[in-house]
Amino acid sequence: MSLFLEQWKKLAYIKCDLAKRDWFYGTSGNLSMKISDDPLLFLVTADEKDKRDRCDEEFIVVNEKGVPVFDTELSPSLETLIHANIYERTAAKCVLHVHTVDNNIISELYGDEGKVVLQNNEMIHILTGSFDNLLTIPIIENATDMAQFVKAYTPHICHDFGAVLVRNHGITVWGRTPLETKKWLEGIEFLISYHVKMLMIQGQKIKAL
Numbered sequence: 001m002s003l004f005l006e007q008w009k010k011l012a013y014i015k016c017d018l019a020k021r022d023w024f025y026g027t028s029g030n031l032s033m034k035i036s037d038d039p040l041l042f043l044v045t046a047d048e049k050d051k052r053d054r055c056d057e058e059f060i061v062v063n064e065k066g067v068p069v070f071d072t073e074l075s076p077s078l079e080t081l082i083h084a085n086i087y088e089r090t091a092a093k094c095v096l097h098v099h100t101v102d103n104n105i106i107s108e109l110y111g112d113e114g115k116v117v118l119q120n121n122e123m124i125h126i127l128t129g130s131f132d133n134l135l136t137i138p139i140i141e142n143a144t145d146m147a148q149f150v151k152a153y154t155p156h157i158c159h160d161f162g163a164v165l166v167r168n169h170g171i172t173v174w175g176r177t178p179l180e181t182k183k184w185l186e187g188i189e190f191l192i193s194y195h196v197k198m199l200m201i202q203g204q205k206i207k208a209l
């Protein structure tokens, strides 16, 4: 199997798996996978397409400017330049972006602090391999201007894997392999969901006193 087809299938598997979790509300979310370094080329989902749909044209091949390299009726994701920026600055091979209710709540709750610190959970050990039991996720403001948006992400794109929460918008996670990226996305969503539910229960407890 050609490398290109192999990458396509891996990304299609991840897209299908995230769709089963119902992480593509409306037409939100976008996914990409690098297929070559020089020149930079990557597969990316199409703008406004329902990412729960399986179809022949699931992904578009784009260059470092986010421009399709083959003829297509589809437009690349509006967030393609964020994916391109991550590939240009790191050795990441995959970028996943989803909007969930829990990641939106946490981004709003801690938005003014510019970060959320997740702690004291075995999932952190599973993700990081360290017993530090602390994971800090930066939170940036949402933006409609893409150049400004890319600029806001940039200081946080300093490792080959990472995550950024966008306030009242969603989360973007990248990693060195597609499976590592999916693992980080699932792990972080688990920790965020746990955190939100704990706050809800603790709030109820305080009210009952």
Ligand SMILES: CSCCC(=O)C(=O)COP(=O)(O)O
Binding pocket: 027, 028, 029, 030, 045, 046, 047, 048, 049, 076, 077, 078, 079, 097, 144
């Ligand atoms: C500034 S992008 C607004 C839409 C969005 O947040 C999203 O995740 C889906 O965009 P796409 O163009 O990839 O369908």
Ligand SMILES: [Zn+2]
Binding pocket: 028, 029, 030, 079, 097, 099, 169, 170
């Ligand atoms: Zn989005």
